[in-house]
């Protein structure tokens with residue numbers, strides 16, 4: 001593998017490369033500095049047609065062992081030329097970005113791709129809130145990265161209705177979804193989502209009859225788990 005020969009890629013610097021011959025993989029070594037929790041990967045082709053289905057895999061350095069896979073490009077379902085602009089939630093540290101053809105069965109010796117990365121802090125003050133144990137009181141947050149889950153915790157008295165309100169100030173790339181879970185943190189008793197967050201501000205407001213009094217969890221995420229918008233803002237209660 002190419003860990004030891006990886007090219008060091010500086011933050012904010014765009015470089016070009018090509019996937020040739022088939023099974024070629026390009027290794028880039030990148031650093032997420034202390035205090036930063038978001039890694040933005042931008043990857044695109046320089047031309048409109050190529051036989052390559054561009055994709056990437058993100059690995060974290062694992063001293064003394066092979067790096068561990070910690071992320072991938074989103075599934076590409078729309079056809080056409082692949083272009084990525086994706087946020088990953090990560091810890092500070094050293095990572096490897098591996099750019100390749102999906103399936104490792106195509107090559108393009110003529111045309112190049114462009115890749116770059118930047119890092120940022122996560123402005124969502126509720127983080128980390130990715131599971132039942134770290135659930136926070138209802139409030140504002142953002143789906144800052146691919147696969148981000150935001151857990152909120154609330155309780156209702158027997159016979160009460162639970163009002164869930166999930167809104168944004170304006171359009172966002174994220175197609176917001178919430179699920180209501182019982183106090184076991186697993187059993188889903190309801191969910192709502194929107195088809196396209198870019199069409200208008202999100203406004204999901206519903207009253208739910210709860211089966212019993214007690215603790216409930218509301219989990220907010222992107223409907224497909226692929227989209228994110230660290231600048232966006234969601235509110236739930």
Ligand SMILES: [Ca+2]
Nearest residue numbers: 018019024026
């Ligand atoms: Ca190459």
Ligand SMILES: [Ca+2]
Nearest residue numbers: 102103105106
């Ligand atoms: Ca391919």
Ligand SMILES: [Ca+2]
Nearest residue numbers: 124142143144
């Ligand atoms: Ca979040």
Ligand SMILES: [Ca+2]
Nearest residue numbers: 129130149150
């Ligand atoms: Ca989260």
